Every structure is written in structure tokens, then in C-alpha cells.
Amino acid sequence: MSEQGRGEDAADPLLEVRELTVHHGQLRALDRISLRVFPGEVYAIIGANGAGKSTLLRTIAGLHHPTEGSILLDGQDVTRVRPERRATRGIVLVPEGRRLFGSLSVEENLQVGATYARKGPWTIERVYELFGWMRERRAQRTAQLSGGEQQSVAIGRALVANPRVLLLDELSLGLAPVVVQRIYGMLPQILATGLTVLLVEQDVSQALRVASHLQCLLEGHTTLEARPAEVTAEQVEAAYFGLNVRPGPAPAVGERSEPLWPGSTRSSRAS
């Protein structure tokens, strides 16, 4: 978050991805993607549908095998480590579509998350404190919850494992904007416990608001890597759609909060 967190010499990256290439059958889903996530940071990966964002996160979590490249957690190579071992070592994914255990209650979902937990500040109690409504409804099946509530349970299930790096895959998927805002509003409280977050988001304005570092993917390639304060809306848009636009001067902070996508007037240029 702070200046020193990003200093190249100040700290070693907590999570590092080197030249990662992933194939889905014949299709090259990711092409030599690299990223370095430093402790305490919120690193956002944006991009359109099919850009490879979820594939990148799932590969880091161990659910896809890369054809080339390596993944390092705190300097240790975890590329060949099984997904459940990565989880216990501190890489925990909140999967796309939430993927709660449907036949288990809210509390049982959290208990499963806590079964192989690392030592740390997060407990089921603490999750109940973070999401006030959850304690009362802990005996309910997750199918009875709204989408936003389910997403909260999915986040809670990941938090009780006390991850070092929390991977968030499309938190906003299928949720109303106000619910998305509320969930992202929880992020500072989560970060305050010393977590590092790597998130994937289609909602660019939301990602820009929370991120301390940004990478944009397009068809498996990196098209932009920067801090949100250093890039213009045009640059982000160009990277998002693959337009060839010259980098302009950095805008004032206020300008960045204008909606980029969806609802950007310049998006007509993409078609």
C-alpha cells in the first residue's frame, strides 16, 4: 500500500510469478506472465472475458499446471506443490462463483476452512465479527443465502485458513453494485490483519479504487503493469481493449474515479 511496500529493494516479494505459460489443450491461455506481489499489497489483475485472469489465479492456487514458468511463495518454488499443500502454506483462493459446500451449513463451511488452518489472527469468531449477520444465521444452509452473503461466507472460509496471500477471483460476479461495494468495503479490515491480496476483477473502476498495483491482461498477454496513480484512463482502456494508444501524462487523482467500463463513452472505439 505504502511507498516502501513497492520499493524494489525494500522487501522481497511475497508471491512471485515468473514467465508463466499455461495451455488449455491447444489454446495458450497465458503467455509468459510475470508478477511480483509484495507484502501488504493489493494487486489487481484486470481484463476482459477470456483474458486469462481466472486461469492465472487458478494456476497460482495449483488447479492448473503451467507448461512453463514458476510460482514462488516467499522465495520458495511451489510450482509442483499440490493445491491443498499450497493452501496450507498460505495461498488460499476464493474461487469464481463462490463454490460453497451446498449441503453444509454456514458454520460448517467455515469449520472446513479452518480444519487445516495456519496459525494466525483469523478465527470463526472473528469472521462473525467482520460479517455481523453471519452468527445469527450460522445454522442455515448456504443455498438459503443471497449472492452477497454467499460471497461473504466464501471470503470467511478462506480467511479462517489464515492465508498469507488471499486470491480473490471475481468477487463482483453476479452481485448488485451496492453489494459489491459493501464487500470491497471490508477489504481494509482484512488487510489490517497483515494479509496480502491478489485479486481478479472485470469491474475496472472497482479494481482501480482498491488496488495498489495493477496488471492488465489481454488474450493471455500482459498489456499494462503499473500503479493506478501512474496511469491514465486512456492507458487502462487501451490495455483493456488492446488499442494502440500512446501513453499520456498522468492525470490528477480525481479524474481516475470516473467510470471506465462499463459505461465509458470511449468504449465505442473498441467496436
Add this chain to the structure above:
Amino acid sequence: MAWVNAIIQGILTGGLYALFACGLSLMFGVMKVVNLAHGDLAVIGGYVAIGIITVTHLPVLWSIVVVVPLMAALGYVLQRTLIQASLDRSVLTTLIVTFGLSVVIENGLLQFFTANSRAIGTGNAIITSSFSLGSQIQIAYLLVVIFATAVIVLLGLQYFLSRSKYGRLIRAVADDKEAAQMCGADYRHVFGIAAAIAFGTVALAGIAYEVLAGYLVFLAVLVVRPEGLTARRARS
């Protein structure tokens, strides 16, 4: 009175069948494996018990203490090797593999133990006797014991699945094994535990059946002899 008798005997025998079925159901529910060798594993459980009793002269009850953990261990190993390897290919492969396993077990048993039927004699008067309800209904203590065992096992299994840590993991893995991996759970290990439970219960059913068969052979006073049991004996 004949139909009352039929119902009572039917329910008691149903307890044994439930004991047979719970492992099959658990394996299908958790890992979507239709274990076609399930019945053969029951017979193996029975034969292992006979072997142990013949060699060590342990009472039947004590042989259960040995055979059930032994079969559970076999279940864990088989799941982690053969069945998991076929699951990794496709669910349909497990059908072929367990069918193959069934053929191998049946012919192996025929080879080593011949086609003669065997039974375990309990040598216990209480177990081998029966009591009367009214003038026409005779109920074997053994059937009651087996029924009670089945009820205890099923209730225990239910309690284990709904309350214990591993029971919760088994249900979670059955729901979504990838999400369970994200929680740090090795689903293959959890599958192994489920298979161990399935093999343990089917071994118990196999032993119960062998004892019951002994009862049938030696006393032959059971009012109802379900066709299913005799058919099964002829096969093994």
C-alpha cells in the same frame, strides 16, 4: 399370523441388508464410484473371519475386532491406488475396474476355498437360540442381534458424518472436491477414509451373514429363509 411373522422377519433381515448397503451407498455418494465388487468384499470379510477363527480360535466377536480394521485398511489402500487411478481417468472406468475386481475376487475364492459353502459356528447358546412371540412366531436372537448391530452402525455413521471433523470433510468433498482442496483438504485422503468405512461395514455385514448362514445350516428352524440369502450362498 403368517403375515405378521413375515413382516417381523422381513424387518429383521432388512437390518442385515442395510448393513450390506451402507458402504455401497457411502462410496457412491462421496466419490461417485459404483463398487461392483462390493458383494465380493463382504464374502472376503467372511472368509478372513473364518481364517482367523480357524487359526487363532478366537470367538466370533473378537474376530470382528480384527477383521473390520483389516478390511478398512484394505479399503483405504485400494481407494488410494486402484480406485483413485480409475477415478482419475473417468467415473465410467471405475465401473469396469470394480467389475474386474469382482471377477478376480470370485475366481480367486473359488480357486483357494472351493465352491463349498462355509459358515461360522458361534458355539454360543444365546446366539443360536430363538424366542417365541405367541404360538406361531419364532424369532432368532441372532437376527435381533444383527438388526441391532445394523441400527447402531447406521446411527453411528450418521453421527460421524454430521458431527465429526472427518465426517464434515467427507460431506464437503462430496459437494465440491476442488473447493475442499482450496481449504487445504486432500480429497484423495478423504476418499480413502470413506472407502475404509465402506469396507469396514461391508466386512461386518459379511461376518454377520456368515454367522447367520451357520445358524441356518445348524438349526434350520428359521421360519423365513429369504431367497436372497440362499442365492448369494450358491454363488460364493
